[in-house]
Amino acid sequence: MDCTDFIDRYSDYDDSLLPPREEAVFRAHLDLCEACARYDRVLRKGRMLARQMDPEPTADFIPRLRLRLLTAPEPRLMAASPVAAGGFLTLALAAVLGLWLVDAGPGSRATAELQIGSRATSLPASAYLGPVDWTTGRVDRGRASSYSPLEIGPPAYRASRSVSTGLSSTISHTLD
Amino acid sequence: MARALQIQKPAVRTRSQELAELEDARLAAEFLAGEARAFTVLADRYHARLLNFIYRMIGDRDRAEDLVQETFVRVYRHLHRYDQNRKFSTWAYTIAGNLAKNELRNRSRNPMVLFQTIKKNWEADHRPLEWEDNRYRPDDLYRKRDLREKVEVAVAQLPEHHRVVFVLRELEGKTYEEISDITGVNLGTVKSRLNRARNAFAELIAPHIE
Ligand SMILES: [Zn+2]
Numbered sequence: 001m002d003c004t005d006f007i008d009r010y011s012d013y014d015d016s017l018l019p020p021r022e023e024a025v026f027r028a029h030l031d032l033c034e035a036c037a038r039y040d041r042v043l044r045k046g047r048m049l050a051r052q053m054d055p056e057p058t059a060d061f062i063p064r065l066r067l068r069l070l071t072a073p074e075p076r077l078m079a080a081s082p083v084a085a086g087g088f089l090t091l092a093l094a095a096v097l098g099l100w101l102v103d104a105g106p107g108s109r110a111t112a113e114l115q116i117g118s119r120a121t122s123l124p125a126s127a128y129l130g131p132v133d134w135t136t137g138r139v140d141r142g143r144a145s146s147y148s149p150l151e152i153g154p155p156a157y158r159a160s161r162s163v164s165t166g167l168s169s170t171i172s173h174t175l176d
Numbered sequence: 177m178a179r180a181l182q183i184q185k186p187a188v189r190t191r192s193q194e195l196a197e198l199e200d201a202r203l204a205a206e207f208l209a210g211e212a213r214a215f216t217v218l219a220d221r222y223h224a225r226l227l228n229f230i231y232r233m234i235g236d237r238d239r240a241e242d243l244v245q246e247t248f249v250r251v252y253r254h255l256h257r258y259d260q261n262r263k264f265s266t267w268a269y270t271i272a273g274n275l276a277k278n279e280l281r282n283r284s285r286n287p288m289v290l291f292q293t294i295k296k297n298w299e300a301d302h303r304p305l306e307w308e309d310n311r312y313r314p315d316d317l318y319r320k321r322d323l324r325e326k327v328e329v330a331v332a333q334l335p336e337h338h339r340v341v342f343v344l345r346e347l348e349g350k351t352y353e354e355i356s357d358i359t360g361v362n363l364g365t366v367k368s369r370l371n372r373a374r375n376a377f378a379e380l381i382a383p384h385i386e
Contacts, residue, residue: 007375008371010374011370012367015345038382039382041385041386042378042382042385043378045385046378047346049323049324050328050346051347052324053327055227055237055240057223061241061244062219065249069248069252072252075207075252075254075255075256076256077207077208
């Protein structure tokens with residue numbers, strides 16, 4: 001094995017996809033070759049550092065989602081019972097909202113302190129190359145759409161941060 | 177009224193705990209059968225992971241959070257279309273990935289969005305160091321922050337179709353099969369893109385790590 005073979009098949013080695021005999025060859029190469037050993041070390045350390053930088057959701061993530069679901073079109077359920085087919089959804093959503101209020105309490109991990117402590121920044125947009133069609137890897141130059149059928153039109157983002165989402169307003173809205 | 181709440185509360189918590197132990201597909205089935213709390217559990221289980229995924233794809237934290245919200249709205253509305261033979265997480269990541277892809281496409285056509293993102297970056301990068309953990313000496317903090325930033329920039333510099341594979345594998349821990357499902361590319365391509373992404377990432381960060 002030479003260094004080119006090692007780098008070419010490194011992913012298989014790293015993901016433990018090699019048969020035991022081949023894996024032993026890789027390990028032997030790592031023991032002997034300082035360049036490939038360094039490559040292995042750099043990648044492992046880089047991966048570890050990258051994993052330490054996960055952003056935390058902000059404290060108001062759940063309240064904002066609650067509000068959006070209240071104004072979103074109702075989901076289609078399996079209408080097996082009169083309850084599910086009838087006025088179920090409003091009551092059900094109220095239950096969801098009630099639980100989220102509990103979940104978003106002091107025990108929630110999405111606190112303002114964590115937000116300050118974590119690195120909640122953004123990278124230069126210019127660093128992001130794209131848009132690219134993931135299936136072909138080609139840069140998209142204005143093709144109508146390459147989305148899966150799962151995607152329902154463009155993102156219908158509606159800003160809703162400024163609206164208060166307290167418990168009392170939630171309940172009155174739900175029961176109206 | 178207050179007494180009724182006191183009596184009901186333990187039952188609600190118990191049911192929530194039961195739901196929290198269910199697998200995703202079962203939660204989806206429960207929601208579709210009318211158990212609204214099952215959606216809460218799914219959202220709670222995945223919102224942080226999806227935020228990480230979208231953030232790594234588009235590089236704008238606030239916008240990433242908006243897109244996670246949009247992901248859950250779509251999941252909520254269209255859960256009846258979810259194929260329960262497929263992993264729920266794969267379906268959710270597919271929706272999130274499409275939104276991220278769409279965002280990058282829109283951004284490339286709107287110079288104003290680019291400008292705003294750069295401005296936000298600048299402000300965030302000049303945040304005073306006293307907000308950081310003060311157990312470390314300032315030079316350690318600078319070094320640590322600098323290194324993390326270089327790693328983050330290295331991920332961002334990967335071409336989009338390599339980056340998505342890299343993020344799903346290295347940061348989200350997805351299998352090759354799941355990545356293939358989420359991105360719609362075949363297994364061989366996933367593998368070769370991952371290898372190329374790893375090589376490029378290693379090259380970019382090597383000068384800063386050793
Ligand atoms: Zn070598």
